[in-house]
Amino acid sequence: MQKLTHINSTGEAHMVDVGGKAITERSATxxxxxxxQAETLxxxxxxxxxxxxxxxxxxxAGIMAAKKTGDLIPLCHPLALTSVAVELIPKPQEMNVLVRATCKLSGKTGVEMEALTAVTVASLTLYDMCKAVDKTMTITNVKVIEKVGGKSGHWQLSSD
Structure with a gap:
């Protein structure tokens, strides 16, 4: 198992130095x-x-949140995103909305946190706007499903 990158040799939290990394095209979804409830949807x-x-x-809300990730998550680098796409896909048969976000940039660090922040804030906004009519709503299955670029190349969550 790899060691945690945000913990230094003495166990203290620190921001990772990405200065020596190459600038590459990166994206994360x-x-x-x-x-x-069906009536809410x-x-x-x-x-x-x-x-x-x-x-x-x-x-x-999701797009705005992705742009503010560096202000919200300690030790995250502020990033110059080149694209943030947020989709909300209603699934009436399943009584849910699938929220998906893809963030892109040319940079030295990945954009997984920006994509995760986008989907969670978009989901929270949906919840906030509908909580008066449906107190049973749940937000689940928050996850990164794909990452491209950087040293690790292309990674995709298996559907197993």
Whole structure:
């Protein structure tokens, strides 16, 4: 097992020095699932929510969050993202919304944390906008599903 990169030789937390790393094209995709009552999802899809367009608001929140990851997560580098795409995919048969985010940049460090931050904040926004009508919602299965670039190359979560 590899050692933790954010812990130095004396056990203290520190920001990893990426100064010597090569600039490469990097991307990461993460996803989460927001499960709700069928009536809640129908309300969202019909655009009948009093607070407005739930999916559009959650998408914008996810994009904004990805851009603020370095301010939110200790020891994360502030990154100059070149792209953040957030998809909210309603799945009425499963009574959920799949939230997926892909972040990209040309840089010296990966963007997994930005993708994870985007999906979690988009999911939390969806929850916040609908909690008055559905207190049973859950946010689950938050995970990185793909990463490209850097020393480790291309990695994809197996579907096993």
């Amino acid at each position: 993460a996803e989460a699932t927001v499960t709700m 129908q309300l969202i899809l019909e655009g009948g929510h009093k607070k407005g367009d739930v999916l559009a608001t959650a998408r914008i």
